[in-house]
Amino acid sequence: MFAAIHPVRSLLLAIFMLMAGSGFLSTLIGLRLERAGAGTMAIGAVATAYFGGLVVGALRAGAIVRQVGHIRAFAAFVSLLSASTLAYALVQYPLFWACLRLIDGICVAGVFICLESWLNDRAEAETRGSVLAAYMVALYSGQAVGQLLLGASGALPAVPFQIASILISLAIIPLCLTRSSAPAPVDAQAFTIRALYAASPLGTVGSVATGLMLGAFYGMAAVHVRRLGLDLGATASFMMIVILGGVALQWPLGRLSDRLDRRRVIVGCFAATLAVCTVLAMLVSGGPLLLALGALFGGLSFALYPLCVAHCNDRLLAIERVAASGRLVLLYSVGAAIGPLGAALLMSLAPTSGLFLFIALCAGATLAFGLWRQTATPPVPVPDQQDFQIVPRTTPVASLLDPNTVDGLTE
Numbered sequence: 001m002f003a004a005i006h007p008v009r010s011l012l013l014a015i016f017m018l019m020a021g022s023g024f025l026s027t028l029i030g031l032r033l034e035r036a037g038a039g040t041m042a043i044g045a046v047a048t049a050y051f052g053g054l055v056v057g058a059l060r061a062g063a064i065v066r067q068v069g070h071i072r073a074f075a076a077f078v079s080l081l082s083a084s085t086l087a088y089a090l091v092q093y094p095l096f097w098a099c100l101r102l103i104d105g106i107c108v109a110g111v112f113i114c115l116e117s118w119l120n121d122r123a124e125a126e127t128r129g130s131v132l133a134a135y136m137v138a139l140y141s142g143q144a145v146g147q148l149l150l151g152a153s154g155a156l157p158a159v160p161f162q163i164a165s166i167l168i169s170l171a172i173i174p175l176c177l178t179r180s181s182a183p184a185p186v187d188a189q190a191f192t193i194r195a196l197y198a199a200s201p202l203g204t205v206g207s208v209a210t211g212l213m214l215g216a217f218y219g220m221a222a223v224h225v226r227r228l229g230l231d232l233g234a235t236a237s238f239m240m241i242v243i244l245g246g247v248a249l250q251w252p253l254g255r256l257s258d259r260l261d262r263r264r265v266i267v268g269c270f271a272a273t274l275a276v277c278t279v280l281a282m283l284v285s286g287g288p289l290l291l292a293l294g295a296l297f298g299g300l301s302f303a304l305y306p307l308c309v310a311h312c313n314d315r316l317l318a319i320e321r322v323a324a325s326g327r328l329v330l331l332y333s334v335g336a337a338i339g340p341l342g343a344a345l346l347m348s349l350a351p352t353s354g355l356f357l358f359i360a361l362c363a364g365a366t367l368a369f370g371l372w373r374q375t376a377t378p379p380v381p382v383p384d385q386q387d388f389q390i391v392p393r394t395t396p397v398a399s400l401l402d403p404n405t406v407d408g409l410t411e
Helices: 002-022 026-034 040-068 070-087 094-122 128-152 159-171 172-175 193-199 201-227 232-259 261-284 288-314 318-349 356-376 396-401 401-411
Strands: none
Touching: 002 026, 002 070, 002 094, 002 128, 002 159, 002 172, 026 040, 026 094, 026 128, 026 159, 026 201, 026 232, 040 070, 040 201, 040 232, 070 094, 070 172, 070 288, 070 396, 094 128, 094 318, 094 396, 128 159, 128 193, 128 401, 159 288, 193 201, 201 232, 201 288, 201 318, 201 356, 232 288, 261 288, 261 318, 261 356, 288 318, 318 356, 318 396
């Protein structure tokens, strides 16, 4: 594993620093707006702007990379992201912050396109799984560690934004000093959403539902737990535990799905998520139960997207998997852009339970759809299923890192 990741160590360091600097901003911005008295729908709209930026960036940033090259594009995206992060300290106004979050989303998508295409170019067929695993570790560990910066402000409200900007700016150094050449840009292949749904209805619907659920969580979770009475440190701990829980359960659930009808595991995860979120919606205070359920929620919900991707791969030809996985990322991102507004609407009606009620509704609806799909079509025989692989929910380029797509690239 160490031999496999040695050629991409500078890229992994850049990913870790970038996520440490930007991964906690959704939490921080939600808390700041809540403390300033902004309405729940306004907070949801600001969160939606970020995920909307991710969609725009995933679709358009690749053209910039093709025009100016990876290093120049990466430097431009990181510089703009660092500047927008500092700009939050100038004026605390929801509309202004929504514009900044839109810019953030576009920049983050552009950065991921640069990094993921670079990683794909450096990964050999036999090391692709190790590189992807290291990428996921860098991504999630940076995001988890970044939550600890929430309490860095003290009496100076601008300090967390300044620290975030410093970390984001430093992320450019490993790539600018690397001696490896930049890769040739990769164009996404065409694959219609209708064709994707025809091949795997549950995988398609499940990806959108997972986006709705996790977009709502990332956008509104900090506001939810603050309303339960958690202080800033406890809020940071809750967010970090959810992320770490998500890392812990993805692989065991994925391996289980390799040995069973994968649809049963997906349906089981949605059913368990429904149960966990129902209990979370009933809690009126913090404590060990909140943390335990948060970790379980993270483990279940974070596993759903890679399970849906694996289910789609089971029903696709090898040459179709890269393009289809790219579409699934975009569907997830669209769901994530809608999720915060849906959660905010319910939180306006039920301030301390609306977030997890919304997530429970999404899980319940997808559970019902999954149960119907199990009766409508026969399962893929277990020996014919593709091996489960943890995959990121970032940009369509990330699908190229999945070892299950290697055959599709080489046939």
